[in-house]
Amino acid sequence: MGMCQKCEVLPVPPAGTQEKEGNLASADITKRAIADAMKTLMAEKPLAKISVGDVVERCGMNRNSFYYHFKDKMDLVNWIFYAEIAEVLSRDEVADGTVWVLLGGMCDYFYEKQVFYRNAFGVDGQNSFLEYFTDLMKRIIQARLSDIYNEGAYQDFFVDFYADVFVLTIRRWLLQGASMPPATLAGLLRKAMNGEGMQAMETDTPPEGPPEKEKLPPGG
Numbered sequence: 001m002g003m004c005q006k007c008e009v010l011p012v013p014p015a016g017t018q019e020k021e022g023n024l025a026s027a028d029i030t031k032r033a034i035a036d037a038m039k040t041l042m043a044e045k046p047l048a049k050i051s052v053g054d055v056v057e058r059c060g061m062n063r064n065s066f067y068y069h070f071k072d073k074m075d076l077v078n079w080i081f082y083a084e085i086a087e088v089l090s091r092d093e094v095a096d097g098t099v100w101v102l103l104g105g106m107c108d109y110f111y112e113k114q115v116f117y118r119n120a121f122g123v124d125g126q127n128s129f130l131e132y133f134t135d136l137m138k139r140i141i142q143a144r145l146s147d148i149y150n151e152g153a154y155q156d157f158f159v160d161f162y163a164d165v166f167v168l169t170i171r172r173w174l175l176q177g178a179s180m181p182p183a184t185l186a187g188l189l190r191k192a193m194n195g196e197g198m199q200a201m202e203t204d205t206p207p208e209g210p211p212e213k214e215k216l217p218p219g220g
Contacts, residue, residue, distance in 0.1 A: 014078040078132040107182035135165040
């Protein structure tokens with residue numbers, strides 16, 4: 001997959017969190033206080049069992065304050081990702097690197113915050129984090145593929161395919177405990193996307209069978 005160019009696509013704020021007129025600095029402080037409460041709660045119980053009431057009780061605010069800034073709890077989760085991943089993507093080594101450097105930075109970030117995102121990825125549906133993250137990956141890949149599939153006939157198919165590979169691999173990695181180091185995961189994704197796996201499957205050499213069981217000595 002020809003994805004060697006610098007990646008200049010940054011996440012966009014979730015639809016429900018567009019800033020309203022007023023004191024933006026004060027709004028940011030309030031939003032981060034609400035976000036901190038949500039992060040604490042998500043370390044304690046499943047996201048599906050957390051209510052807006054739980055969040056505002058934990059941070060000592062009222063529902064009006066919450067709904068002034070966020071549409072619902074999933075909007076809040078998506079904003080947490082937006083605020084934190086924007087900082088990751090703006091680092092010099094990531095911003096000035098290829099899309100593979102960006103992917104490596106994302107894997108490192110998810111590994112560091114795995115408890116939170118294992119919980120976030122456990123909820124599907126409209127406005128879910130899975131949906132928001134998939135949209136971001138599609139925009140990143142769209143920017144890269146526009147130079148390759150510029151005729152556009154099947155560009156959407158390839159964008160969806162590669163986004164699914166990235167997103168679902170990262171999701172499965174987290175839900176299964178993230179036992180593989182993030183650098184290893186990023187490296188394997190790069191190999192797969194560069195076609196090494198497909199090249200291996202297209203060879204004429206049949207796969208080796210399962211190893212023979214070790215013969216035990218008599219009476220063993």
